[in-house]
Amino acid sequence: MGLQEQKHHFSVNLLDWYMINRRDLPWRRHNNPYFTWVSEIMLQQTRVDTVIPYFNRFITNFPTVQALAEAPEEEVLKNWEGLGYYSRARNLQAAAQQVMELHGGEMPQDKQSVFALKGVGPYTAGAILSIAFNQPQPAVDGNVMRVLSRYFLIDEDIMKGSTRVLMEELATELIPEGRARDFNQALMELGALVCTPKAPHCLTCPVMEQCSGRIAGRELTLPVKTKAKPPRPEQRLVALVEGSGVHRGRVLVRQRPETGLLARMWELPHVLAAPAAAGKAAAPLADEPAMALLAGSLWAEGFAARPEGLATHAEHVFSHIVWSLQVYKCTEQDLGSELPLIAAEARAAYDAQAASQASSAAAVTGQLQISAEPKADAESTSAAADVSAPGTAYTESQSGSLPENNKPMSASTTANASQEVLTGKGDGLTYQWIGSEDMEKLAFPNVFLKLLRNYFAGAYDELAE
Numbered sequence: 001m002g003l004q005e006q007k008h009h010f011s012v013n014l015l016d017w018y019m020i021n022r023r024d025l026p027w028r029r030h031n032n033p034y035f036t037w038v039s040e041i042m043l044q045q046t047r048v049d050t051v052i053p054y055f056n057r058f059i060t061n062f063p064t065v066q067a068l069a070e071a072p073e074e075e076v077l078k079n080w081e082g083l084g085y086y087s088r089a090r091n092l093q094a095a096a097q098q099v100m101e102l103h104g105g106e107m108p109q110d111k112q113s114v115f116a117l118k119g120v121g122p123y124t125a126g127a128i129l130s131i132a133f134n135q136p137q138p139a140v141d142g143n144v145m146r147v148l149s150r151y152f153l154i155d156e157d158i159m160k161g162s163t164r165v166l167m168e169e170l171a172t173e174l175i176p177e178g179r180a181r182d183f184n185q186a187l188m189e190l191g192a193l194v195c196t197p198k199a200p201h202c203l204t205c206p207v208m209e210q211c212s213g214r215i216a217g218r219e220l221t222l223p224v225k226t227k228a229k230p231p232r233p234e235q236r237l238v239a240l241v242e243g244s245g246v247h248r249g250r251v252l253v254r255q256r257p258e259t260g261l262l263a264r265m266w267e268l269p270h271v272l273a274a275p276a277a278a279g280k281a282a283a284p285l286a287d288e289p290a291m292a293l294l295a296g297s298l299w300a301e302g303f304a305a306r307p308e309g310l311a312t313h314a315e316h317v318f319s320h321i322v323w324s325l326q327v328y329k330c331t332e333q334d335l336g337s338e339l340p341l342i343a344a345e346a347r348a349a350y351d352a353q354a355a356s357q358a359s360s361a362a363a364v365t366g367q368l369q370i371s372a373e374p375k376a377d378a379e380s381t382s383a384a385a386d387v388s389a390p391g392t393a394y395t396e397s398q399s400g401s402l403p404e405n406n407k408p409m410s411a412s413t414t415a416n417a418s419q420e421v422l423t424g425k426g427d428g429l430t431y432q433w434i435g436s437e438d439m440e441k442l443a444f445p446n447v448f449l450k451l452l453r454n455y456f457a458g459a460y461d462e463l464a465e
Helices: 001-023 033-042 048-059 065-070 073-081 087-105 111-115 121-134 142-151 160-175 180-193 288-300 344-357 437-441 446-457
Strands: 232-242 251-255 270-272 303-319 321-332 430-434
Touching: 001 160, 033 048, 033 087, 033 121, 048 073, 048 437, 073 087, 073 446, 111 121, 111 430, 121 160, 121 180, 142 180, 160 180, 180 251, 232 288, 232 303, 251 446, 270 288, 288 303, 288 321, 303 446, 321 446, 430 437, 437 446
Parallel strands: 232 321
Antiparallel strands: 232 251, 232 270, 251 430, 303 321
């Protein structure tokens, strides 16, 4: 069979299979460009089963482009909470505002205009134009590249831009006239359900008879893909500060900066532990020096709190960093202008461990220094999605010692501040004391959301052994 026959066999059999086996997904029930757009953004690096309830809730709360464009950002982020990659939500809202301003609230139908929308890359643009408007545009993501690599035995590295161009040209040739909407969804469906990464179901594949990769016994070695750099491990110390006095029953949280990693989301205060040696995993910091560092860092921001002990461990994974979190339960103190009492042995233990772990990074020696947050990745080169990674993250640079006139904001000095917005003296970030009722209003990254929910449910009433 020649190449053209192989292409024809692929298109015809794939469409026949799809019309019988396609999943009933909420965004497929309407040819609504806005629904298609929202679903494709949500599906970037996220499983379909996870997306469905988020999509339904999002469309209920923001049923039109105009509703999304005019919504408060905090409300949009709250509806996205738990999906991760929060820049997707911000970009989606910014793009909705573009559609309102430049296109009168109607999704544009030309490739250049769609591609110009914030957060929309080549794949998403192709998906919107083909699915919503039935235009013969390719929609090439990681699933599609895997299917085409195997069927046509393509040995090129799918991480290269030249390979993506090749795949887009091939995918365009395969689209039957007038069937772009069904064909592109069929191609995605085949990659998601049958031609899976590690265990392809070749015996149930509608195009197995002419699959060059299967015939050559290469289905498990294709596609060719260079390994991404593994995420950098970071050990972080988290303060779960319980309020006292007027703040009793509340917990101290802070809002991240306007731009950068997890921009404008809320979190528990945390700092980087001593830097790991080059090429090695970050080691946990012993409890006493860890608590000394946390007390000093909170003091540097103007908050007097005494760490009581380890509450739990947690982990948060980004594309470029893995945070290993040591979470310490702390109690708000009213200590005037004095740093919370920390044993000299704890301070010495911290200094010794920090010095032994320091590498090419700035050594942590005699003072309690809070290291800078990492700079976020540039735009992801993953073939699976058009996720724009965050920009430059913030830097915490205040040392553990304070000028004489820098007094902490303790229970006595904030007697009427249970709902007051406070500003950190060192990092300049926004802090707030919150109760369980505030969890419904503020948007948190998933790891902090879980920690706070567990705390308010009483999970950390007893400290970890």
